[in-house]
Amino acid sequence: MRNNLMEDIRPCHTTLSGAIKINLGFELKSKISNLFRIVFSVTLATKPCNTTPDLAIYPQQALDFKNDPSRREDAPLLVIEIQSASQSTKEMVEKLEPYFDFGVKSCWIVIPTLQAILVYDSPTHYEFYHEDEMLKDKTLNIEIDLKKVFE
Incomplete structure (x- = not known):
């Protein structure tokens, strides 16, 4: 059983949000991969509950194939959340404070x-x-072309 209800009720991804996620990841990788490591849906040890952003960016580092924790205790530099049709803008903005904290x-x-x-x-x-x-x-x-993200 999961100990984080927020992960259990995470909105389902649609074709649109999935395509945007891949486009964002590709655009970021093509621009910044020499400086940053881009990861999808990694769980962060935020308070009061763990959070799982759609994308996160860490400083560039080699992958550790022997130690891959189920949640990260270290903060990424950037998190990206993609709004689903079932989420309000208010809900999205409420996610910010735990990330910055x-x-x-x-x-x-x-x-x-x-x-x-x-x-x-x-x-x-x-x-x-x-x-x-x-x-x-x-x-x-970081600079990216939104035309490529939303194509």
Whole structure:
């Protein structure tokens, strides 16, 4: 039995959110793979409950094939959450504080229906990017083309 109810009720992914997740991962890997390690759906030891963002980015490091914990105790630099049709914007924003309290430096919320990404550098401050703009995460010095994310 799982000890984290939030993981058990995590929204199901759709074709749209799955495609965006892969596109984001591919675009990030093509731009930043020499500096960062991109991982999908890793569980983080956030408080009060564990959380599992859609994507997380850590400093580049070799994979450890002998030690692969079921949850990470160290904060990633960036987490990315993709909003599902069943989630409100309020629910998405409520996820931010535990991430920043855990030590995450930047959080992105992807809103597929708007073809937009909100880039947060704190729980209360964000920049809005949509459609064919170049997203610029000033905290981590990452730039990606949203046209490629939402194609």
